[in-house]
Amino acid sequence: MKASTGQWFTIGLVSSWYTSNIGVLLLNKYLLSNYGFKYPIFLTMCHMTACSLLSYIAIVWMKMVPLQTLRSRVQFFKISALSLVFCASVVSGNVSLRYLPVSFTQAVGATTPFFTAVFAYVMTMKREAWLVYVTLIPVVTGVVIASGGEPSFHLFGFIMCLGATAARALKSVLQGILLSSEGEKLNSMNLLLYMAPVAVVILLPATLLMEDNVVGITIALARKDVNIVWYLLFNSALAYLVNLTNFLVTKHTSALTLQVLGNAKGAVAVVISILIFKNPVSVTGMLGYLLTVLGVILYSEAKKRTK
Template identity: 30%
Template sequence: MEGTGSLYDWTVIRSILAIIQWWGFNVTVIIMNKWIFQKLEFKFPLTVSCVHFICSAIGAYLVIKVLKLKPLIVVDPEDRWRRIFPMSFIFCINIVLGNISLRYIPVSFMQTIKSFTPATTVFLQWLVWRKYFDWRIWASLVPIVGGILLTSITELSFNVFGFFAALLGCLATSTKTILAESLLHGYKFDSINTVYYMAPLATMILAAPALVLEGSGVVEWFRTHTELVSPLIIIFGSGVLAFCLNFSIFYVIHSTTAVTFNVAGNLKVAVAITFSWLIFRNPISLMNAVGCTVTLVGCTFYGYVRHKLSQQTPGTPRTPRTPRNKVELLPLVNDKLDDKV
């Protein structure tokens, strides 16, 4: 019994440590990206995203091929273009939109809008794939939508471009999640193998637009800044930490339950908002804070409802009727989502 208790204690400690290091990497990457855009005045989100993809591709190669910390999941060459490439395109759009939103709106507002992802996922599956959802799923989305509306209306640093970039980022995340169910069927990717295959393709997709749209601006930035060592360390350091964030997700997924992961994810948003406010001091009104809190509570409630529905016994009907087609048999979304900035 004593051995069992020690094993349980270690499991709890490992879960806590996994969550803390995940929080640390996630919050640090978000803060560093905002610092790059605001303090360093390196206002080039496409270029920053490219740096992240390059660092992630190199990191994934080292982990899988050199250090052999993770086994490589072999993908057929044909599938790399037919199935991996479309996912890489959505993956690229998701990251770019997140960085664009960070350029124009505060971290607190951007993180709150990202919490809208469950609602966009449900809506897309209902609208496009005609998937049926239990009424409790729809009910759990009410506080999320209400909190987002309240936060948007009362946001003191509201920017239309940044707002829509963050909102489109939610749609990209939802699309990536939904497409993964069909495009990656048969491949049980972990976070590192996902980065290994998608980061090089995402770099290839983004390189030309970044060069055309931001190339001259980047050259001008280098020309007007005499001290470059510290800024470049921060820019490339954010890329290294972005890869570490993906690596840390692997340990969180395997060290926690779905419910713990959901709650920890929402608390992580609160931690990111708190630290960003302490560093950047962006103004937050009382009603804005209330809206953010309502959104996070709604996300936690949504995760709880999903978990309860997934725990129903096979003999218990989940819906008032049988699915109309195979699409309705698709899961709503993975219990544990990779959270990449």
């Protein structure tokens, strides 16, 4: 009975992880592209504000995980540096959704292992086995093919999406370098608790400078259509749920299971986005995406075998 309950709990967690991940992605796309709310920095700031508040409630009030305190000013500066890279990643990703279909952004996002390997080598001189590097060839080739066959290709959107993917990889490598000592390591929930408020501080002036009168425009829009308020609140809560469920799935499954689920999640997001937004797709584009996913699976296998 206990094993059965545990299985259902894990299935529920994975379902919540998939739903929140794909949900926030599709809602971002709807708001920034279809609804016409063209303020990706403000949208990211809403996400980070929700993550700040909900992280505090979950850790300090509800005690879902023990609170890990910061040890030094240096540790705070390291977390601030990570937060800056994290902001760049999320904002770039949201900007790309204004110009590109979700299916294509998922194909580009699947190249994260390539950028991770490059940054790990450049910043730590960490070399992987030759087999790992070979598996990165289909990862990159697939995106090149998908780009050539993408009917809705937009160069600026593609550059932003590539930047978001690179920044995401850079954050994971930096996190390993900056928070490597035992005294500085934080679990992802506590890291988010400290990163999110720093992100809000970074994004607030960026929003005011780069998205002129966004607060006034949002208030005016809310007077015409109150749904925008609910969209933003729900979207921001989902952004936190993505981080919470990711932490819980990581805790209750193995790293390998997480990799497999992550690869499948991208494919599920592609199918759902095409069904909802009905964006045109070409056979070439889909073959390119499948080649990239195959490359990521081979990469995961190669990494596992060379450990």
